[in-house]
């Protein structure tokens with residue numbers, strides 16, 4: 084017979100284990116990488132253990148007859164084939180459970196989709212060059228991205244067609260995740276039609292560079308109202324699909340939105356975590372995170388603790 088103490092210790096251990104496993108999936112940090120050559124490498128990014136998804140930023144020139152161009156700032160030169168060595172780094176991330184998405188768009192607005200046909204062509208290009216297809220160019224080599232991120236900040240037409248065309252390429256054996264990074268004023272003119280298709284797995288709302296919905300003057304009202312409107316208006320393909328997108332340092336953005344980590348933890352997260360759609364925090368960007376350690380400071384606070392009734396297998400103890 085096992086003693087009462089041993090049994091209690093064993094129960095405590097199982098509860099702790101289940102608790103940590105359950106919490107791990109209930110609040111993640113995702114981060115943009117690629118727009119600053121002084122940021123650490125992708126292996127360093129997964130080694131921190133802070134991130135679930137890394138978005139490569141940006142494929143910022145494409146469609147309307149243009150040969151698409153990936154831009155990774157000074158990290159490497161994609162057009163000359165100089166970024167193919169990233170493939171091994173991306174595969175290392177993936178082997179450690181960190182997903183890697185290719186992000187389309189960004190603030191340099193050299194992109195648009197001009198027709199349904201253009202959307203289909205772009206989807207084929209993405210498939211051949213970054214996903215499961217084949218092409219001679221493959222700017223970042225053989226690595227297969229886990230998803231495509233729509234960080235679209237220009238034009239309004241046909242992003243829904245691109246989302247549909249991407250979804251059509253996703254299969255049960257190899258899912259292509261779709262994420263979007265709308266600006267916080269609802270509805271975002273560029274992405275609203277695409278988001279209304281319900282095909283997106285994740286939505287990271289950019290709570291920066293947009294005055295009407297930022298945390299400001301110790302007041303989270305506008306941010307929380309915007310969060311609530313987004314999370315109750317947009318259908319998504321996953322349950323915990325909405326992320327609060329924030330700059331990781333004051334200088335990461337030009338027009339407001341930085342929230343000190345302690346303020347995020349005490350004033351903002353308690354108001355958005357109760358939402359059943361809450362997925363965690365998106366940060367712009369890896370470089371800025373290294374200047375502040377933002378992700379390390381907040382990581383224990385982004386988790387929503389499940390209630391004990393959600394812990395499934397106590398009966399087997």
Ligand SMILES: *[C@@H]1O[C@H](CO)[C@@H](O)[C@H](O)[C@H]1NC(C)=O
Pocket residue numbers: 192236237238239
């Ligand atoms: C697209 O970008 C151009 C150049 O920055 C800008 O003038 C235009 O207003 C943008 N259009 C939309 C719909 O965002």
Ligand SMILES: *[C@@H]1O[C@H](CO)[C@@H](O)[C@H](O)[C@H]1NC(C)=O
Pocket residue numbers: 302303304305
């Ligand atoms: C916070 O902001 C909202 C919206 O602007 C405003 O109605 C409210 O009075 C503000 N609260 C405080 C305490 O200033």
Ligand SMILES: *[C@@H]1O[C@H](CO)[C@@H](O)[C@H](O)[C@H]1NC(C)=O
Pocket residue numbers: 373374375376
């Ligand atoms: C961030 O954390 C690292 C490792 O703990 C430390 O060396 C560095 O000084 C920290 N930077 C800041 C800005 O706090």
